[in-house]
Amino acid sequence: MNKRRAAVITATLFILAYAIALSLATDRIFLHTAAAPGREQRAALAIRDNVTPFQKWGTDLFTRGYLKRYYGASWYFTQSKRGDQEEEFVACLNKALEQYPAVDLYFLAHTNQYIRWVARLPEERRQRLRLVYNTGCYNLPQGPDWLKLGAKTYVGHPGQSSSEVFYYFFLRRWTRGYPLQRALHESNEHMEAVFRRLQTITRGRVNADWLFKESKAVCYGDAHVRIGE
């Protein structure tokens, strides 16, 4: 075969491979990735609980880049045991609430009670809390308590959730400036599509309807808020 034709076929194979990889990633490409206005006015804190080193590393690698790019300041914590990092987290949050008009919290942890940590802070400081996102199983009922504490909006999962799937889609949309309601709706839709695909691949051993019912993220509070406000 002549060299030019071989090069064209090789390039086609690469494009085909990337298209397949993209379809397996199940999410769209975001061409507009600039930070929404007011980046210097917002901060974020994220905390990962004590899971396997691979899970900690994966969450860190994914989350830290988005927080750094789309927030004026961000802090990322990883626990090595239950209850670990409380003082550091609370001190950092106190500082963030003092310096930034809007502070988002990401609790990337199994069923948790981080709300007790945040409740230690003065009430007037807590009014600057904006989004609280919690991946914890059965942590959705904390929503009203977070709103009472001062958060503008709370997103959680109702049952034994596979929230990591939702989180992948959600963080990419929320940080790119989607209004919360739209980010929530699209991320839930994509998560359901992943579960349906898993159900097909496992020939029904994964129950997509049950998984989605347990995992569907719900919002308490202002659903129209967006990162660039």
Add this chain to the structure above:
Amino acid sequence: MKGKVHLLLPAAAVLFQAVPPLFLRYMSAITYGPSHAAHAAWERPLSLLGMAGCAALSLFLGAAGAYFLLTRSRRFVAAPLILCCCFPALLAGAGYLHALLVFLTLL
């Protein structure tokens, strides 16, 4: 040996696929394992650099393997080797590349 490079590349492309999972496990272990060998300041750049290396090598071996098979082998030899060795390497490389771009918040 020099004349067999077009046959060695597809084999190398497949064999190399054992490296990225080992690298990912190693990185997570030195970053968050009991030893905590990695320094916090360079654990992320090192992870991303390693992932870029895995993507580049997978894509290079897959693409070069396919190209040389197409130009130097007969079709009945080239087709199965591309299908079984080169294309999987390209697919894995594309996967690592996409993951890298997502982690870098570029997509």
